[in-house]
Amino acid sequence: xxxxxxxxxxxxxxxxxxxxxxxxxxxxxxxxxxxxxxxxxxxxxxxxxxxxxxxxxxxxxxxxxxxxxxxxxxxxxxxxxxxxxxxxxxxxxxxxxxxxxxxxxxxxxxxxxxxxxxxxxxxxxxxxxxxxxxxxxxxxxxxxxxxxxxxxxxxxxxxxxxxxxxxxxxxxxxxxxxxxxxxxxxxxxxxxx
Amino acid sequence: xxxxxxxxxxxxxxxxxxxxxxxxxxxxxxxxxxxxxxxxxxxxxxxxxxxxxxxxxxxxxxxxxxxxxxxxxxxxxxxxxxxxxxxxxxxxxxxxxxxxxxxxxxxxxxxxxxxxxxxxxxxxxxxxxxxxxxxxxxxxxxxxxxxxxxxxxxxxxxxxxxxxxxxxxxxxxxxxxxxxxxxxxxxxxxxxx
Numbered sequence: 509x510x511x512x513x514x515x516x517x518x519x520x521x522x523x524x525x526x527x528x529x530x531x532x533x534x535x536x537x538x539x540x541x542x543x544x545x546x547x548x549x550x551x552x553x554x555x556x557x558x559x560x561x562x563x564x565x566x567x568x569x570x571x572x573x574x575x576x577x578x579x580x581x582x583x584x585x586x587x588x589x590x591x592x593x594x595x596x597x598x599x600x601x602x603x604x605x606x607x608x609x610x611x612x613x614x615x616x617x618x619x620x621x622x623x624x625x626x627x628x629x630x631x632x633x634x635x636x637x638x639x640x641x642x643x644x645x646x647x648x649x650x651x652x653x654x655x656x657x658x659x660x661x662x663x664x665x666x667x668x669x670x671x672x673x674x675x676x677x678x679x680x681x682x683x684x685x686x687x688x689x690x691x692x693x694x695x696x697x698x699x700x701x
Numbered sequence: 702x703x704x705x706x707x708x709x710x711x712x713x714x715x716x717x718x719x720x721x722x723x724x725x726x727x728x729x730x731x732x733x734x735x736x737x738x739x740x741x742x743x744x745x746x747x748x749x750x751x752x753x754x755x756x757x758x759x760x761x762x763x764x765x766x767x768x769x770x771x772x773x774x775x776x777x778x779x780x781x782x783x784x785x786x787x788x789x790x791x792x793x794x795x796x797x798x799x800x801x802x803x804x805x806x807x808x809x810x811x812x813x814x815x816x817x818x819x820x821x822x823x824x825x826x827x828x829x830x831x832x833x834x835x836x837x838x839x840x841x842x843x844x845x846x847x848x849x850x851x852x853x854x855x856x857x858x859x860x861x862x863x864x865x866x867x868x869x870x871x872x873x874x875x876x877x878x879x880x881x882x883x884x885x886x887x888x889x890x891x892x893x894x
Contacts, residue, residue, distance in 0.1 A: 532865035533726010555748035672725035677885035683876025
C-alpha cells in the first residue's frame with residue numbers, strides 16, 4: 509500500500525486510456541523540474557498523435573519559463589484539471605516560475621511521479637508522465653513530441669467537467685454528452701470498453 | 702457582391718481570430734481535393750501552435766484516404782461543425798472517400814475557397830484554408846504543420862456549440878462559458894476584442 513499512501517487518491521490508468529483524457533481539448537497544467545525545483549504552467553497547445561501507446565504533441569516556447577526545464581530534462585507531466593480549478597488554472601498561467609514558486613503559491617499538491625522527475629499534481633483529474641521522443645520541430649516551431657510513459661487518474665475528484673479555453677480569457681466547460689458509439693464502425697480501437 | 706453570393710452566408714474572418722475557433726478542441730472536418738474530386742474526413746488531431754499568423758498542426762496518416770490528397774497537394778480546409786451536425790460528423794468519419802463521394806452522400810455544400818483547391822463546407826461554423834508549411838514529421842509521425850491563409854465564419858448557423866470527442870464514440874457538447882478575462886494579465890494578444 510506504499511504506492512497508494514504516497515500518491516493519495518491517485519490510481520494507475522492504462523496507457524491506452526490516455527487518449528480519452530486529452531482528445532476533447534481540455535486546458536492542461538504542465539509540470540517540469542529543474543535544479544531541484546518544480547514549476548507548473550497552463551496550456552492548451554496539445555494534441556494526441558497516436559492513441560496506443562499514447563504519443564502527444566505540445567507547443568511550448570521560450571516565452572514560457574518551463575521551456576528551459578523541458579529542453580534540458582526532456583520530461584514533463586501533463587495534468588488535466590477539473591472545472592473547479594478554473595481560477596487557479598488562469599492565475600497559474602498569468603505569473604512566471606521565474607518569480608514565484610507556483611506549487612507553493614497555489615497550494616498544489618506535488619506527488620512523486622513513477623518514471624519522471626516532474627511531480628504529479630494531486631488536485632488534477634489525470635496526470636500523464638511524458639518523455640520527449642522527438643525534438644525536430646522545437647527549434648523552429650517550439651513543438652515537442654512525447655511518449656506518455658505512465659498515467660494516473662484521480663477518481664476522488666467530484667468535479668469531472670473540464671475547461672476549454674476560447675483564446676480570450678473565457679473558458680467553456682464541458683457540457684452534456686451524446687452517445688454515438690453504435691455508429692463508430694470503422695475504428696474498433698476507439699470503441700473498446 | 703459576387704463573393705457573397707458565391708459563398709452564401711460565409712464571411713471573411715480575421716486571421717488573428719482563427720486561434721479561437723480551434724483552441725477549445727472541437728471535432729473538425731478536413732476537406733481535401735485530388736484528381737478533380739473533393740473528399741472530407743472527421744478528425745480531432747489538431748493543435749494551434751501560433752495564434753497570429755495562425756499556425757496549426759494536424760495528425761493524419763495513411764489509414765485516412767485523405768492522406769494521399771494532402772501529401773500531393775499540400776492543401777486542406779479545416780472546418781468546424783456545430784453540434785447539430787453530430788450524426789453527420791460521426792458517419793463522415795466512418796466511411797471512406799475511396800468508396801463514396803462524401804460531399805454528395807452527406808449533402809455537404811461545397812463552396813469555393815479563396816486560396817486553396819479543397820472546398821469550404823457551407824454547413825460549418827468556421828472554415829480555415831490551410832497550406833502545409835512543414836512536413837518533417839509526416840514520414841515518421843504523420844503530423845503536418847499548416848499556415849492558415851484565409852478564414853471564414855458562418856454567422857447564419859444557429860447552433861454554436863461544438864463537439865468534443867471523448868475517444869470512444871461519445872461526444873461532449875460545449876457547455877456554459879465562464880469569463881476570467883480580468884485575470885488574463887500576461888497575454889495581451891489573447892485578450893483583445
